Amino acid sequence: MGASPRGALVGALLSRLCALACAALLAGCDTLAYYTQAAGGQLELISRARPIKDVMDDPATPADLRRRLESARAVRAYAGSALGLPDNGSYRSYADLGRSYVVWNVFAAPEFSTTAVNSCFPVAGCVNYRGYFGEADAQSEAARQRAAGNDALVLGIPAYSTLGWFDDPLLSTFIRYPESEVARLVFHELAHQVVYVKGDTAFNESFAVAVERAGVRRWLVAQNRQADLAAFFQGRERREQFISLVEAARSRLERVYAEGSAAESIESRRAKKRSAFDELKRKYAALKARWGGFSGYDRILGNEPNNALLVSLSAYSKFVPGFERMLEEAGGDLPRFYAAVKRVAALPADQRARCLASPADPAVRSAEC
Numbered sequence: 001m002g003a004s005p006r007g008a009l010v011g012a013l014l015s016r017l018c019a020l021a022c023a024a025l026l027a028g029c030d031t032l033a034y035y036t037q038a039a040g041g042q043l044e045l046i047s048r049a050r051p052i053k054d055v056m057d058d059p060a061t062p063a064d065l066r067r068r069l070e071s072a073r074a075v076r077a078y079a080g081s082a083l084g085l086p087d088n089g090s091y092r093s094y095a096d097l098g099r100s101y102v103v104w105n106v107f108a109a110p111e112f113s114t115t116a117v118n119s120c121f122p123v124a125g126c127v128n129y130r131g132y133f134g135e136a137d138a139q140s141e142a143a144r145q146r147a148a149g150n151d152a153l154v155l156g157i158p159a160y161s162t163l164g165w166f167d168d169p170l171l172s173t174f175i176r177y178p179e180s181e182v183a184r185l186v187f188h189e190l191a192h193q194v195v196y197v198k199g200d201t202a203f204n205e206s207f208a209v210a211v212e213r214a215g216v217r218r219w220l221v222a223q224n225r226q227a228d229l230a231a232f233f234q235g236r237e238r239r240e241q242f243i244s245l246v247e248a249a250r251s252r253l254e255r256v257y258a259e260g261s262a263a264e265s266i267e268s269r270r271a272k273k274r275s276a277f278d279e280l281k282r283k284y285a286a287l288k289a290r291w292g293g294f295s296g297y298d299r300i301l302g303n304e305p306n307n308a309l310l311v312s313l314s315a316y317s318k319f320v321p322g323f324e325r326m327l328e329e330a331g332g333d334l335p336r337f338y339a340a341v342k343r344v345a346a347l348p349a350d351q352r353a354r355c356l357a358s359p360a361d362p363a364v365r366s367a368e369c
Contacts, residue, residue: 034130041103041133042166048095049169055094068175068182069094075183075219082222083215084334085190089167096172101156104138105129108145108152109307112257112269114250116201116311117150125199128311131160153308155300159185161192180216180228187215194338197345203352206319207341213320214327214334235296241287242297243317249280250310277305322356344369 052073056066072091080087107129108117116128132138135156142152158174174185191211197203213236220229256272284301288294302309323341330336344355347369355369 037133037137045095045169048097049093051093071179072170072175072182075186078219079187079190082218083187084338085187086164086193090190091168091170091186093167093169095169100173101158102171102173103131103133103157103160104135105131105155105157106138106141106152107308107312108150109311110150112260114254114307114310128201128315151306151308153306153312155312159189161189163196164193180220180232183219184212184216188212195341195345200349201315202318205315207323209316209320210323210327238291238294243313245280245283245287246310246313249276252276280305319356
């Protein structure tokens with residue numbers, strides 16, 4: 001008698017994690033503990049996932065959840081048929097996790113630097129965060145980073161991608177978001193299955209943001225949802241204003257850190273740092289006032305912003321304009337765009353960065369891309 005699909009998935013997960021565990025043993029107990037919690041978290045997702053049809057046919061399923069799953073199923077179909085995203089088993093099942101987030105990411109940066117403290121893994125390469133399926137574990141890692149003298153930030157994350165290794169389910173952590181937000185998350189995570197450069201967080205996340213933006217806009221236009229489309233553009237404008245504010249703070253702090261000298265006291269440098277972040281908070285308060293009190297970024301900014309916050313936001317915005325230029329140069333044709341991105345992804349890291357950050361003139365960029 002053959003193994004069940006779920007049993008096969010669990011077996012595949014265990015075999016892959018065994019390979020990771022062997023690598024972890026060479027790196028030490030801390031790394032092994034990290035993979036252990038990652039394995040447990042992924043196994044939990046697999047064990048809780050049920051086909052969408054089974055959930056919708058279940059008499060115990062609330063009507064609101066049934067409606068949202070039907071909408072998400074339509075979004076999933078659109079992703080494959082209209083956006084050229086992988087038409088596989090991802091987001092065709094649903095898992096109720098009974099918590100607010102699927103993982104908690106820990107970002108860290110040195111006290112006087114805006115460069116991330118990276119973590120390196122056999123599959124994903126080096127990334128600028130560490131993800132934990134338990135909030136307590138994430139807080140413990142943040143405390144460890146602070147004890148080492150680094151700034152740290154813990155952010156709850158509603159969705160993540162296994163890069164096509166497994167069929168990622170829809171999750172209770174985001175299924176009750178507005179429909180356009182569910183679509184954004186599904187498009188974003190599927191984009192990681194199209195192109196993923198090991199060790200380049202900014203490239204990967206910026207690409208996925210560019211895909212999600214194009215996808216949500218096209219999805220709303222296709223449904224003639226004008227009010228939602230207006231809200232989408234308003235949200236995009238607010239995000240760009242917020243990112244611009246944060247990037248200005250980053251630039252100021254980079255100057256502060258670069259100008260610091262061995263003769264300057266630690267307290268003096270800390271005072272300059274506090275001043276820069278206090279200015280960021282004041283400008284954010286003024287921005288919120290112009291938005292009519294919209295507080296969607298309060299959770300990200302937090303009460304005490306630090307270098308780790310700058311790290312967490314930069315990865316999702318750094319190369320977005322470059323990718324959007326590439327999409328425009330492809331005539332809006334997503335498969336052509338994906339092919340062009342794959343060519344850039346194969347370039348050396350410094351050349352990739354120059355290609356995406358260079359001027360908009362294609363003739364100028366051709367030398368890099």
